[in-house]
Amino acid sequence: MALLEVKDLKVRVEEREILHGLTLTVNEGEIHAIMGPNGSGKSTLSHVIAGKPGYEVTDGQILFMGEDLLEMAPEERAAKGVFLAFQYPVEIPGVTTMNFLRTALNAQRKARGETELMVPDFLKKVREVSKSLNIPQDMLKRGVNVGFSGGEKKRNEVLQMALFEPSLCILDEMDSGLDIDALRIAADGVNALHSPKRAMVVITHYQRLLNYIVPDFVHVMSKGRVVKSGAKDLALELEESGYAQYEDA
Amino acid sequence: MNVAVAKTGNGRAVSDLFTSAEGRLPGSPSVIAARREAFETYERLGLPHRRIEEWKYTDLRALVGEVLPLAANPDAAALKRAADAVKAHAIAGARKLVLVDGVFAADLSDVKALAAEAGFRTSRETLEKDAGLLTTAPTDAVISLNAAMATDGVVLDIADGAQLSAPIQIIHIATAASASAFTRSQVAVGKGARATIIESFVAAGAKAYQVNDAVIVSIGDNADVAHIRLMDDAPDAVNITSQFVTVGANVKFNVFNMTTGAAVSRLQGFFTLAGEGSELSVNGVNLLQKTEHGDTTLVVDHAVPNCVSREVFRAVIDDRAHSVFQGRIIVRPDAQKTDGKMMIRALLLSDEAEADNKPELEIFADDVSCGHGATAGALDDSLLFYLKARGLPEKQAQALLIQAFVGEAIEQIADDDLREHVIGIAERWLERRQ
């Protein structure tokens, strides 16, 4: 059974159809890259998978491990192993990152019928992961993403991914706003999480990221559809030729 | 006296309130005469209503209707229940002064430990001799009623230079249902002294009771004082408290009020900055649900130059609850270089929740920096979604954002244990929402 199956998905936002019948299948352990011009619907797809309100699914379905994902509340999806690293992570003043991480992790564990992680175990884990991602400890005492640089916000998303251990990771432009060193650190973090059980969907505009996170499949999205799929070389071709040939597909 | 009598015909029933209590009120004949006069003032005015400007949003005639008869002196069973409540609400390390249904309970209090560091008497003792405690400025109908009916309270005298080693916690406990407690206390802090005073209002099983409390505070020059009031009454109670505060020179005075209970509550604080160079910070949090009505009315009077006042107030309003904040800053003609600011934010958790803000600046000096700001809004959907996408169920996501919202006011409490205690009360309020 596929981990994620998006079938002929049609989505409207404020009366306007954005996704016009999108199909995508992701199996355990696979890395998929989604590329495509601005406004082609990449973030919309990721939001619908995560359960963001405001999107109306008019047709098609999304199955996660065979279950109807669209029937689940966002928090259920998270507990079941869906994780979206946001293109624009929000700032939450007054909620320390540490408190947020612990509350979220324990909420997910509770939903799965697992016991809460003991504080020392939790702290140890956070310390390990944040160290590997080059996130200073005092950043964790600040409000979630408050005053974080663009790159720090993205690293904070990867930190959460590492802590929550989801089975499907969707990374929406994780590379935007990262300098070359930060990009490498974040990509290493992502690669460290890659496992035969865990799949990644990497949304990006740049082939460069795919040098670090090497995809099994590359999909081209245009105007709310996947218009072409191929192996990793497709990303290189796109870098050369651009999206023009797909624009009126 | 039974409640049925209190409900019949206006004038006569109200008089019964006093005459039936008179025999139990402490005081020499001259004190009783002062009380009688205060009661006549109350009778003439009646409960405040919406046509009284200061009470425009809190119409006690509509919201409360009648004043319940004076609670009986607590018996052994009541004191037993109060003892359990003390255990539940005492702040670790604090010296407790306990009032049960408006009567000081020595056995539940830490009088000995306290007496080593501060002067202490009950208001009852004080009032036996002298009516001074009954006089306040300003006064209004509920304050007059309090002067007439006050049975007890605590009178604290913190000497010049005293550095209290532990906070003092005054715990008001209600055990009697459908009855009123009237208390009046006084706290005098000497020059250069350092103290933390906490007042907690809680119920020990009692329902539908009424509290009318008055506290008269004076802070000597160079003192450093924190005053925390935690109004965590039963959900169907009424709590009306009046604070009268005079601040000397070069003082640091931090006030924090939190309301997490009572069907109807009003805290009215009258602060006078009477000495130069002082910093007054008055912060508050109202957490209201169901049909609760919570009113915080503050008057900060800058009578002298060079003082700073800050008011940070947060209201979280759920269901059909109603929060009122009225803040007046007065700057007298001489009070140049005054820096007075107030910031009010309301978080509306339901479409039917209501917030009324009334800031007023009365500025008679020209070289001042004063201002106020107010916002009201709902929880941010994009933040809620982020938290849900990370696994938090709706209510838990809301709770985290609500805690962050009130955190800005609670953070002003410097003492770690005390802050944790306050956060604990806020968390219990949040749990009642689930």
Ligand SMILES: Nc1ncnc2c1ncn2[C@@H]1O[C@H](COP(=O)(O)OP(=O)(O)OP(=O)(O)O)[C@@H](O)[C@H]1O
């Ligand atoms: N809430 C919304 N209201 C109206 N239009 C929206 C909304 N969200 C997305 N859209 C529109 O949907 C289209 C797809 O947007 P989306 O953010 O999914 O694109 P994208 O492929 O992620 O683009 P980018 O590469 O710039 O991130 C755009 O035309 C956008 O304007």
Ligand SMILES: [Mg+2]
């Ligand atoms: Mg996007």
